[in-house]
Amino acid sequence: MEIQALPEVTAVPKDPRSCIRLLKADRERLVTHIRNVQCLIDNLLVNEYFSVEDAEIVGACPTLPDKVRKMLDLVQSKGEEVCEYLISVLQQIPDAFIDLQPWLEEIRFSPSELVRGRIIVNTDPVSRYTQKLRSEWGRDSKFLTSYSQKEEMLLADTYTENVMELLDFRNESLGTVSSLGSLLDDPAGVINQEGETVFIFGDAGVGKSVLLQKMQSLWAREELGSEAKFFFPFRCRTFSCFPPSAALSLRDLLFTHSCCPELDPDAVFAFLLRFPQSVLFTFDGFDELHSDFDLSQVPDAASPLQPAHPLALLASLLRGKLLPGAGKVLTSRTGVEVPRALIRKKVQLRGFSPSHLRAYTCKFFPDRALQVRVLNQLDASPHLCTLCSVPLFCWIIFKCFQHFDATHEGAHHLPDQTLTLTDIFLLMAEAHLNRALPTSLLQRNMRSQVETFRSGRETLCALGRLAYWGMLKSLFVFSQEEVEASDVQEGDLQLGFVRAVPEPGPVGDQPAYEFFHITLQSFFTALFLIADDKVNTRELLKFFGEWTPRGQSAASIPLPLLRLSCLGGSNLDKEDPFRNNDHFQFTNLFLCGLLSKAKQRLLRHLVPVVALRKKRRALWRHLFASLRSYLKSLPRTHTGEFNQVQAMPTFIWMLRCIYETQSQKVGQLAARGICANYIKLTYCNACSADCSALSFVLNHFPKQLALDLDNNNVNDYGVKELRPCFSRLTVLRLSVNQITDSGVKVLYEELTKYKILTFLGLYSNQITNIGAKYVAKILEECTNLTHLKLGANYITSEGGKCLALAIKKSKSILDIGMWGNKIGDEGAKAFADALRNHPSLSNLSLAFNGISTEGGKSLAQALQQNSSVKIVWLTKNNLDDEVAESLAEMLEVNQTLRDLWLIQNQITAKGISRLADALQKNSTILDICLNGNPIKPEEAKVFQDEKRFHF
Incomplete structure (x- = not known):
C-alpha cells in the first residue's frame, strides 16, 4: 500500500465558504460522482478521523449513494478539518474521483498547511493497477531479451536509436522522428487524423521489437511523454497459437494474458471502457499473424464483454471497434500493408547510421582498447559496416567478436570484406555451441569451426528439425511437446538459440519456446534442409516458390495466411505473396550461402558428399531458372537510348542470394540475364548491404548502364559498396537515401575516374556545404554531366557559391535542381553570375531557398543576358514587387524563357501589373505561375484576360 504526504500546492485565495458548507451545498453532486467510498474510508481511518465503528456504519448501508450520504454526514459531524481533508483526498487521487476534478477547479480548493501534512493512502484500484503495470513492465523491460538466456544486457546501457523516418501514404519522407515520445502525441507526421495506430515497419532485425521494449521501459518510468495510464504490450505471433475454438472477452485478454489488477478488476475494467484514450497498446510483429483460422467466418467483436476468438479481438482493437480512441503502436516487417483508415502515422526504421553505429559500438564495448580494435576493423571494412547497419546483425557480429576475443586472448579478428550474412550466422552458431564446452582457467578453447560443428551435429539437426516444422506451418512459438518431438534436449535449450516465451502464452502455464529471432529460425531451417x-x-x-512471378508455374506449397479482410484492406490472395514472407526468403538466402563452394569444407563433415553435391546442383539450376524467368516477367519501357526495367523487391532478394554464393561465375551468369541498360529499383527498401549484392552482379555487366536507387536506404556504406560498378554508370540516382558528405566524397573519388556520368540525383539527403564542394568538383571534371539534382539538402550560400562557379565552367549541364536548400541572396547572386551567357543550361530550380529582393533582382538581370534557359522555378521564396519589376524588364528582352514559377512569394497586384505590361512585348513565354502570392480575388480578375498568368 502506497502512503505519501500531500505535495505542496501553490496557495490560491480560499473560498470564503467553509469546507462543511461546501460539502453541504454540493452534496448531491458528490453523491452522484463519488464511486470509490472505500478509498475515502481508508484515508479517514489512517489519519484517525474515522473509527472502526464509523467505517462499519458506512459499510452497512445497502447502496452506494447511501454509503456516500452516510459518510458525508459523519465527516461533517467531525468538523472543518475532517471536511477539508476529505476534499484534499478527492483532489490528490484524481483517478479515483475523476468526475469531481471540474468541481475542485470551480471551488479553487487549496488545502491548509495542517491538512497538507496529512498522509494519503492510495487504495484506488485504477491507481494501484497503473502502479502495478509500471512496476511489472519496468522489470520486464530492464534487460534485452532477444539474445541468449545466459547473458542479459541492460537495455539502458545498450539501446541505441536508429534512423526513424516519417512517411506519407506514398512512402515519401516527412522527416525523421526526434524521439520515441514524439511518436505518440507530436502532431508532426500525422497523415490521418482519424487513425489511431502508429504503424512502424522495417526489415527483419532492424530493431522493431527492441524499440517497443524501450517504449515500455520509458512508460514504466513515466518518461515516454504520453498521457496513457495503461500500457498493454502484445506480440502478434502468440495470437496465432490459440486454437480455433478459443474464445476470450476483452477483459480476459487484458487481465489474464497481460496483467491482472490486484483490487476490484470490475472497477478497473469499467474505467478502461469509459476512458479508452487512457490506454496504449503495442502489437509487435503483425507480419507473423499466420493461421488457418478464417476471421471472415465470425462476426466482429464489437462488445468488450462478449467472448470471441483472440484474433477477432485483435482485429477489432485495431479497427477501433473495441476501445475506440485507444492508442496503438503496430510493428511489422516491410511489405505488409495496413489499411490506411487505421494509420495515424507511418514510420520506417532504417537501421544504424554511421553515427548510430559508432555510438552503439562504444556502448557495447566499454573497454577502450577493445572498442578501438572494433572501430578500426569497421573502418577498414565497408561491407562489415553495411552488415552492422542492421542492429540485429550488428549485435550478433559484436557478440561473436566479444566471444572470440575472450577465447583467443584478443588475437582473433572477424573475417574481412568477404563476410556474408551466412558467415555471421555460422560464427554465431559456433560461439553458441562452444558454450557447451567445459571451461578451464588454464586452457582456452582452441577447437576449429569444423570440430565445433561436427561435435554439435545432433544439436544442430534437432534445432533444424524444430525450425523446419514451424516454417512449414508458419509458426514461431513451440510447445514443450513440439520441442520434445523434434528431439531437442534440455541442454540444447540452454545454448541461446531458443528461449522461453517471455509472456504467458495461449497454452496457459505450460512452457512455450521460440527462436530468439525469426532469421535464426530461417538459418536452422536451411541447415536442416541440407x-x-x-x-x-x-x-x-520448397520456399523458392514464394518468389515465383504470377501466372507462372512453381513447385511451391501454399502456406495459410491470416485473412485480414476484416480490417478493411484489399484481398491478400491477389497481392504478391512475397510481400511478407521474409522468413522464407531468408531460408533461401541461407541455402545459397551454406551450399556455396566456400562452405563445402565445413558441410562435408555434416552431410555425405554425394548428397551435398546433388543438392548444390539442384539449387543452382533452380536459382538460374528463377532469375531468368523473373527478369523476363519484369515490365520494360523504352525511353530514348535506354531500355528500362522496373525491378521489384523480389529482385533484391535474388541478388542477395547470388551474393551469398560468393561465386564470380554465378555473378557473371546473373549479369548476362539482365537484358536492359536502365535498372530502376525505386521504393524497393534496398539497404546498404544490398549494394554489395548489386555491385557483385553489375560488376560483370558488359555495357554502360543507368541505375536508379531513389527512395531506399543506401546511405554512405552503400555508396562505398557500389564502387565496383561506377565504371559502368552513366546515370546514378540516389535521392532520399540518408547520404551525407562522406558518401558524396566517395562519389567524387570514383565518378571522376571514369567521367562518363550524365545524370546525378542526390535530392533529399543530408549533404552540407562540404558535400556541395565535392559535387562541384564532379560537375567540373565530369564533362558529360547534363542533369544534377541536389534539392532538399543542407546547402547554404557557401556551398551555393561553389556549385554556381562549377556550373559557370560547365559547357554540358542542362538541368540544375536546388529546391529546398538555403543559399539565400548571396548564393542567388553567385547563380546569377553563372547564368549570364551560359551556353547550355536549360532548367534551373532555386525554389524554397530563402531568396529575397537582392538575390531575385540579380537573377532577373542575369536572365536578360541568357539565351539558353527555358524554365526557372523560384517558388516559395521572398520575392516582392521590386523583383517583379526586374523580371518584367527581363521579359521585355529575353525571348527564350518558356516557364517562370513564382508561386508563394510576396508579389502584389502592383508587381503583377508590371509583369502584365512586359508580356505585351514577349510572345515566347508560355506560363507564369503566381498562385500563393498576396493577391485578392478581385485583383486577380483584372488580369483574367492574360491566359499566361496562373493564379
Missing part, C-alpha cells in the same frame, strides 16, 4: 538425408531436392527448393 543436413538431413531424408530431404529430397523438391523439399530443398
Whole structure:
C-alpha cells in the first residue's frame, strides 16, 4: 500500500465558504460522482478521523449513494478539518474521483498547511493497477531479451536509436522522428487524423521489437511523454497459437494474458471502457499473424464483454471497434500493408547510421582498447559496416567478436570484406555451441569451426528439425511437446538459440519456446534442409516458390495466411505473396550461402558428399531458372537510348542470394540475364548491404548502364559498396537515401575516374556545404554531366557559391535542381553570375531557398543576358514587387524563357501589373505561375484576360 504526504500546492485565495458548507451545498453532486467510498474510508481511518465503528456504519448501508450520504454526514459531524481533508483526498487521487476534478477547479480548493501534512493512502484500484503495470513492465523491460538466456544486457546501457523516418501514404519522407515520445502525441507526421495506430515497419532485425521494449521501459518510468495510464504490450505471433475454438472477452485478454489488477478488476475494467484514450497498446510483429483460422467466418467483436476468438479481438482493437480512441503502436516487417483508415502515422526504421553505429559500438564495448580494435576493423571494412547497419546483425557480429576475443586472448579478428550474412550466422552458431564446452582457467578453447560443428551435429539437426516444422506451418512459438518431438534436449535449450516465451502464452502455464529471432529460425531451417538425408531436392527448393512471378508455374506449397479482410484492406490472395514472407526468403538466402563452394569444407563433415553435391546442383539450376524467368516477367519501357526495367523487391532478394554464393561465375551468369541498360529499383527498401549484392552482379555487366536507387536506404556504406560498378554508370540516382558528405566524397573519388556520368540525383539527403564542394568538383571534371539534382539538402550560400562557379565552367549541364536548400541572396547572386551567357543550361530550380529582393533582382538581370534557359522555378521564396519589376524588364528582352514559377512569394497586384505590361512585348513565354502570392480575388480578375498568368 502506497502512503505519501500531500505535495505542496501553490496557495490560491480560499473560498470564503467553509469546507462543511461546501460539502453541504454540493452534496448531491458528490453523491452522484463519488464511486470509490472505500478509498475515502481508508484515508479517514489512517489519519484517525474515522473509527472502526464509523467505517462499519458506512459499510452497512445497502447502496452506494447511501454509503456516500452516510459518510458525508459523519465527516461533517467531525468538523472543518475532517471536511477539508476529505476534499484534499478527492483532489490528490484524481483517478479515483475523476468526475469531481471540474468541481475542485470551480471551488479553487487549496488545502491548509495542517491538512497538507496529512498522509494519503492510495487504495484506488485504477491507481494501484497503473502502479502495478509500471512496476511489472519496468522489470520486464530492464534487460534485452532477444539474445541468449545466459547473458542479459541492460537495455539502458545498450539501446541505441536508429534512423526513424516519417512517411506519407506514398512512402515519401516527412522527416525523421526526434524521439520515441514524439511518436505518440507530436502532431508532426500525422497523415490521418482519424487513425489511431502508429504503424512502424522495417526489415527483419532492424530493431522493431527492441524499440517497443524501450517504449515500455520509458512508460514504466513515466518518461515516454504520453498521457496513457495503461500500457498493454502484445506480440502478434502468440495470437496465432490459440486454437480455433478459443474464445476470450476483452477483459480476459487484458487481465489474464497481460496483467491482472490486484483490487476490484470490475472497477478497473469499467474505467478502461469509459476512458479508452487512457490506454496504449503495442502489437509487435503483425507480419507473423499466420493461421488457418478464417476471421471472415465470425462476426466482429464489437462488445468488450462478449467472448470471441483472440484474433477477432485483435482485429477489432485495431479497427477501433473495441476501445475506440485507444492508442496503438503496430510493428511489422516491410511489405505488409495496413489499411490506411487505421494509420495515424507511418514510420520506417532504417537501421544504424554511421553515427548510430559508432555510438552503439562504444556502448557495447566499454573497454577502450577493445572498442578501438572494433572501430578500426569497421573502418577498414565497408561491407562489415553495411552488415552492422542492421542492429540485429550488428549485435550478433559484436557478440561473436566479444566471444572470440575472450577465447583467443584478443588475437582473433572477424573475417574481412568477404563476410556474408551466412558467415555471421555460422560464427554465431559456433560461439553458441562452444558454450557447451567445459571451461578451464588454464586452457582456452582452441577447437576449429569444423570440430565445433561436427561435435554439435545432433544439436544442430534437432534445432533444424524444430525450425523446419514451424516454417512449414508458419509458426514461431513451440510447445514443450513440439520441442520434445523434434528431439531437442534440455541442454540444447540452454545454448541461446531458443528461449522461453517471455509472456504467458495461449497454452496457459505450460512452457512455450521460440527462436530468439525469426532469421535464426530461417538459418536452422536451411541447415536442416541440407543436413538431413531424408530431404529430397523438391523439399530443398520448397520456399523458392514464394518468389515465383504470377501466372507462372512453381513447385511451391501454399502456406495459410491470416485473412485480414476484416480490417478493411484489399484481398491478400491477389497481392504478391512475397510481400511478407521474409522468413522464407531468408531460408533461401541461407541455402545459397551454406551450399556455396566456400562452405563445402565445413558441410562435408555434416552431410555425405554425394548428397551435398546433388543438392548444390539442384539449387543452382533452380536459382538460374528463377532469375531468368523473373527478369523476363519484369515490365520494360523504352525511353530514348535506354531500355528500362522496373525491378521489384523480389529482385533484391535474388541478388542477395547470388551474393551469398560468393561465386564470380554465378555473378557473371546473373549479369548476362539482365537484358536492359536502365535498372530502376525505386521504393524497393534496398539497404546498404544490398549494394554489395548489386555491385557483385553489375560488376560483370558488359555495357554502360543507368541505375536508379531513389527512395531506399543506401546511405554512405552503400555508396562505398557500389564502387565496383561506377565504371559502368552513366546515370546514378540516389535521392532520399540518408547520404551525407562522406558518401558524396566517395562519389567524387570514383565518378571522376571514369567521367562518363550524365545524370546525378542526390535530392533529399543530408549533404552540407562540404558535400556541395565535392559535387562541384564532379560537375567540373565530369564533362558529360547534363542533369544534377541536389534539392532538399543542407546547402547554404557557401556551398551555393561553389556549385554556381562549377556550373559557370560547365559547357554540358542542362538541368540544375536546388529546391529546398538555403543559399539565400548571396548564393542567388553567385547563380546569377553563372547564368549570364551560359551556353547550355536549360532548367534551373532555386525554389524554397530563402531568396529575397537582392538575390531575385540579380537573377532577373542575369536572365536578360541568357539565351539558353527555358524554365526557372523560384517558388516559395521572398520575392516582392521590386523583383517583379526586374523580371518584367527581363521579359521585355529575353525571348527564350518558356516557364517562370513564382508561386508563394510576396508579389502584389502592383508587381503583377508590371509583369502584365512586359508580356505585351514577349510572345515566347508560355506560363507564369503566381498562385500563393498576396493577391485578392478581385485583383486577380483584372488580369483574367492574360491566359499566361496562373493564379
